[in-house]
Amino acid sequence: MTRARRTATQSPLSTPDRPVEASFRKTNGPGQSTRRFIAVEFHPASDHITPLSATAQSCSLSSADKSQTLSICETAETSDWYDQSLEAETSFPRSAKYYGPTSFTSVFTENDLFDHNDEQGYPSPMQFSQPLLGQDRSSAPTARRNQIIMALRNIPSHDICKTFMDEFGSQYHIAMNVVLIKHGIAGLWSTFGEQLSLPRTPEKLNLIAEALFKNEKKPLPPSPDDGMEWLDTFNGPNLRFEMLGMLFCFFGLAYHCLPDKDRRFDVPENLGRDRKQTCWRMKECADICIKSCTISETNNEISVALMHCTLILDSLCIGDESLHLRRRHAETIVSALAAGLHRLDVGTTKITTALEYKRRLISAMYCTDKNDASMNGLPVSLSQKFIHLRLPLDISEDDLFQTPDELARICSELDSSGWNRDGETHYVTIHRAIQLLCRCREEILEVALSVGLAINSRQIEDLIARCRLAYDSLPPTIHYYKYGTTPKDSTGRALLDQAYVMLLNLQNQFLVDRVASARGFPNDQRLLDTAMEMLQLSNMYWIRRDELAEFYHNFDWIVTCYGIPSSGVICVELLKQSKGQSALHFSRSDAIQKLTVFVHFLEWIRPTDGNYALAQRLKTVIKSVIDHILDSPQRPQPGQNETENAVVDFSVDPMLASPDTDTMDWLNTIDWTQGHGWALNDARFDSV
Numbered sequence: 001m002t003r004a005r006r007t008a009t010q011s012p013l014s015t016p017d018r019p020v021e022a023s024f025r026k027t028n029g030p031g032q033s034t035r036r037f038i039a040v041e042f043h044p045a046s047d048h049i050t051p052l053s054a055t056a057q058s059c060s061l062s063s064a065d066k067s068q069t070l071s072i073c074e075t076a077e078t079s080d081w082y083d084q085s086l087e088a089e090t091s092f093p094r095s096a097k098y099y100g101p102t103s104f105t106s107v108f109t110e111n112d113l114f115d116h117n118d119e120q121g122y123p124s125p126m127q128f129s130q131p132l133l134g135q136d137r138s139s140a141p142t143a144r145r146n147q148i149i150m151a152l153r154n155i156p157s158h159d160i161c162k163t164f165m166d167e168f169g170s171q172y173h174i175a176m177n178v179v180l181i182k183h184g185i186a187g188l189w190s191t192f193g194e195q196l197s198l199p200r201t202p203e204k205l206n207l208i209a210e211a212l213f214k215n216e217k218k219p220l221p222p223s224p225d226d227g228m229e230w231l232d233t234f235n236g237p238n239l240r241f242e243m244l245g246m247l248f249c250f251f252g253l254a255y256h257c258l259p260d261k262d263r264r265f266d267v268p269e270n271l272g273r274d275r276k277q278t279c280w281r282m283k284e285c286a287d288i289c290i291k292s293c294t295i296s297e298t299n300n301e302i303s304v305a306l307m308h309c310t311l312i313l314d315s316l317c318i319g320d321e322s323l324h325l326r327r328r329h330a331e332t333i334v335s336a337l338a339a340g341l342h343r344l345d346v347g348t349t350k351i352t353t354a355l356e357y358k359r360r361l362i363s364a365m366y367c368t369d370k371n372d373a374s375m376n377g378l379p380v381s382l383s384q385k386f387i388h389l390r391l392p393l394d395i396s397e398d399d400l401f402q403t404p405d406e407l408a409r410i411c412s413e414l415d416s417s418g419w420n421r422d423g424e425t426h427y428v429t430i431h432r433a434i435q436l437l438c439r440c441r442e443e444i445l446e447v448a449l450s451v452g453l454a455i456n457s458r459q460i461e462d463l464i465a466r467c468r469l470a471y472d473s474l475p476p477t478i479h480y481y482k483y484g485t486t487p488k489d490s491t492g493r494a495l496l497d498q499a500y501v502m503l504l505n506l507q508n509q510f511l512v513d514r515v516a517s518a519r520g521f522p523n524d525q526r527l528l529d530t531a532m533e534m535l536q537l538s539n540m541y542w543i544r545r546d547e548l549a550e551f552y553h554n555f556d557w558i559v560t561c562y563g564i565p566s567s568g569v570i571c572v573e574l575l576k577q578s579k580g581q582s583a584l585h586f587s588r589s590d591a592i593q594k595l596t597v598f599v600h601f602l603e604w605i606r607p608t609d610g611n612y613a614l615a616q617r618l619k620t621v622i623k624s625v626i627d628h629i630l631d632s633p634q635r636p637q638p639g640q641n642e643t644e645n646a647v648v649d650f651s652v653d654p655m656l657a658s659p660d661t662d663t664m665d666w667l668n669t670i671d672w673t674q675g676h677g678w679a680l681n682d683a684r685f686d687s688v
Contacts, residue, residue: 144292145209151244151285152205155196156251160264161185164254167550173253173312174364174431175305177357178397180231181250184243187236198269208239215240216292220300227353227401234302241296242303245289249309252282256316257553260608276317276608283313299339301358307332308365316553319610320375320560329372333381336365342387351393351411353400360392360428363435370438373445374511375561380445389439391432394420423477430497433474437504440467444508448515457521464512471505480537491547496554499537503562506534510565525584528573532586534566535594542601556609559601564618567598571625578632592626599623 156164165185168178189196192211195204215238223230234240256279258264270278290310293303311328318324336342341362344355366389369382399410415421420429443463447455471479480502482488490498513527541548541558570591576582602619605612 144295145206145213147288148209148212148292149202149205151248151288152196152208153200154281154285155188155247156264157198157267157269158189158193158196160267161189161251163264164251167254167257172427173309174360174392174427175308176246176250176253177360177400178427179227179401180357181247183228183231184235184247185250187232188239188244188247191236191239211237211239212241212244212292216296216298219298220302223352223354225350225352225404227407230352230354231401240298240302241289241292242298242300242306245286245293245306246302246309248282248286248289249306249313252279252286252313253309253316255279255282256313257550259552260606274608275606276610279313280317283310283317286310286313299335301339301341301354301361304332304336304339304341304365305361307335308361308368311368316610319612319614320557321614326372326376326378329368330381332365333369336362341365342382345388345390351407352404353407356393356395356400359390360431362387363389363392363431367431367434367438370441370445371561373449374441374507377449379449380442384439384442389435391418391435392428393418394426394429394432396424396426396428419475423475425477425494425497429475430478430501433478433501434504436470436474437467437501437508440470440508441511444511444515448511448518455519457516460512460516460519460521464509467505467508467512470508471501474501485533493551495544496548496551499540500558503534503537503558506530506537507562507565510534510569528569528584528586531566531569532591532594534562535570535598538563538566539594539597539601542604543597545604552606553609555601556605556611556615559605559615559618560611563598563601564614567595567618567622570595571622574625574629578629588629592629595622595626599626 155161165182168181172178192208195207197204220240221233224233232238234243255264255275258275260275262275264270265274265278273281286306287310290303290306293299293306307328311325311332314322314325314328341358344358344362348355366382366384366387369380372378373380393411394414395407395410399407402410413421418432420426440463443466447453447459447463478498478501480487480498488498510527510530513523513530516523517527538558541555545552545555573582573584573586574588574591574595577584577588599619599622602615602622605615609615
C-alpha cells in the first residue's frame with residue numbers, strides 16, 4: 001500500500017497550485033509498503049518567507065567576489081561606540097542537558113522540585129561588559145549571518161544533488177541515514193528552491209538565513225513516534241542549522257567518493273577546486289553550522305550526528321594523524337553524553353524511529369572511539385561499562401521509517417538477537433558486526449593500556465578465544481571465507497563489507513598477540529601468520545580494484561589501519577631472517593611478494609586522499625627493507641628448506657625512492673599496537 005503522508009514539501013510555505021515532482025522513489029517487493037521522497041523542483045513564492053528582521057535590514061549585503069568573501073557591514077569596535085541592540089536576538093531557550101544520578105541537581109530532580117517549563121535563555125555577551133572584539137567577533141549577529149550566507153552559497157546545484165542521490169550507496173555512513181538525507185535534500189529544495197536558484201545573491205540567501213535563525217530560537221521538540229513526522233521537525237520550513245550541516249557533510253562525502261576527474265568538479269561555481277579541496281569546502285560549511293549550534297547551545301541527536309560526520313570529513317581530508325582530530329573526537333563525545341545518548345534505554349521498551357537512529361549514532365561513535373584508541377594507543381573515551389550499548393536492530397533504512405505499527409511488526413520478525421531472518425545484508429547488518437568486534441577491541445585495549453593490571457597467559461588465550469567466537473557468531477552471509485581460507489566469490493559492496501569485517505577480526509587477533517608479547521607471553525608465529533593474512537587481505541583491495549572502483553575513497557584508510565601494522569611485522573621478521581636470527585617458519589618469497597604488492601598499493605594512493613603523505617613515507621620504508629633483504633646474502637634458518645628461501649622473480653618499480661636510512665630507523669622502534677604512532681632512534685637494520 002502507499003502511505004499518504006505529509007512531507008517536508010507540504011509545508012506552510014508551499015504554494016498549493018504548483019506541481020510537485022516525485023523524483024526520489026523506491027519500489028519495494030511484494031508485501032512491502034512503498035514510500036516516496038517528494039521532490040525538489042518546488043519553488044515557493046518569496047512572500048511566504050519570514051520578513052527580514054531589523055538587524056538584517058540594517059545590513060547592506062553586497063555580492064560575493066570570486067573568493068566568496070562577503071563584505072562585513074559592521075565597523076570595528078571602538079572604545080566609544082558599540083551598538084548593543086544588535087545583541088538582543090541572542091537570548092532564547094537552550095537544549096536540555098542530561099544529568100546523571102550523582103549530579104548536583106539529582107535530589108531536586110528525583111523529588112520533582114524543578115519547574116521543567118522554566119526555560120533558560122542563552123546569556124548575552126553583554127553581561128560581561130563590552131566584548132573585546134566587539135561586533136567584529138565571529139559570533140556577532142551580522143558576522144554570523146555573513147558566514148551562513150557564504151555557506152549557503154556552496155550548496156551544490158539541484159542537478160548535482162540529484163546525482164548524489166542516485167549514487168548514495170557508495171557514500172553511506174551509519175549516521176547519514178538514507179531516508180534522513182534524501183528527505184532533507186528534498187525539503188531543502190522544495191522549501192528554498194527559489195532562493196537557491198542561480199545566480200545566488202546575498203539577498204536571496206539571506207531569506208534562508210532568516211529562517212534558520214528563527215528555528216534555532218527553540219530547542220528541537222520531543223521526537224514523535226512516527227519517523228517521517230520526526231524528520232519534519234528539523235527539515236523543510238523547520239530546517240535547523242544542525243540538519244543543514246548534516247547535508248553539507250553528505251555533500252562532502254559525496255564529492256570525496258568521486259573520481260578525481262569527475263565533471264562535477266568542473267562546474268563554474270566550484271571555482272576550480274579538486275576533489276580534496278571541494279570536500280574540505282563542504283567541511284568548512286558544516287563547521288559554520290556547528291559554530292551556530294555552539295553559540296545557541298543547541299545539543300541534540302542531530303547536532304551530535306553533525307559533529308560526528310564532520311569528524312569523518314576532517315579525517316578524509318587531512319588524514320588520521322592530526323591532534324585536531326583527537327580534540328574534535330573528544331568534543332563530540334562530550335556532546336553525546338550531554339544529550340543523554342549513553343542512557344537511551346532507561347525506562348523504555350518502545351521502538352521508535354528516532355530512538356533507533358540514536359542507538360545507531362551512539363554505536364557509530366563507540367566504534368569510532370575504539371578505532372581511534374587502538375590507532376593512537378590511547379585509553380578509550382566511551383566504555384561499554386558506562387553506556388547502555390544495545391545493538392541496532394537489523395532492519396533496512398526504508399523499514400526504519402515505516403509507520404509505528406508497521407515498524408513494530410517488522411521488528412517482531414527479527415530473531416532473539418536482533419538479526420534479520422531473511423539472510424539480507426543491510427547497511428546496519430555490517431555495523432552490528434563491527435560493534436560486536438569493537439566490544440572485543442575494548443577488552444584488548446583494557447589489557448594493553450591499563451596501569452598495574454596483572455595478566456597471565458591463560459587470560460591472553462581466553463581473550464583470543466572470545467575474539468574468534470565473536471566473529472564466528474556473525475551471520476554466515478557476512479563471512480569472508482567460504483571454507484578454510486578459500487574466499488567467497490563475492491563482488492562489489494558484498495566483497496568490500498565481508499573483507500572489512502574479516503580485517504577487523506584479524507586486527508583484534510593481531511593486537512592481542514602484540515599485547516601478549518609486551519606482557520611476556522609471546523606467540524610470534526601466530527602473530528606473523530596473522531600479519532601475513534592481514535596484509536594479503538589488505539592487498540586484495542588493490543588487486544581487485546576494478547571491482548571496487550566506487551569505493552576507492554576507503555582505500556587509504558585500509559592502508560593506514562591494516563596494511564601498515566601487518567607489513568611492519570613482516571618487515572621485521574624478514575630482517576631477522578636475513579641475519580639468521582628468526583626461528584619462525586614462513587616463506588621468504590611469499591613475504592617479499594606481499595610487501596611488493598603493498599608497495600604498489602601505497603604508490604597508487606592518490607594525492608587527494610587524506611593519508612597520502614603517510615602512504616608515501618611508508619612506501620619508502622618498505623621499499624628500503626625489500627632492497628636490503630635482496631641485497632643481503634640469505635642465511636638458512638633452522639628447520640627451513642631451500643625452496644622456502646628461494647626468491648622468485650618479480651617486478652619492482654625502478655622509480656621508487658632510494659633507501660633513506662633515517663626513515664628506515666623508524667621501523668625498528670614503532671609500536672605496532674599503536675597504529676602509526678612512532679618515534680625515531682639510532683637503531684639500524686643490523687640491530688634487528
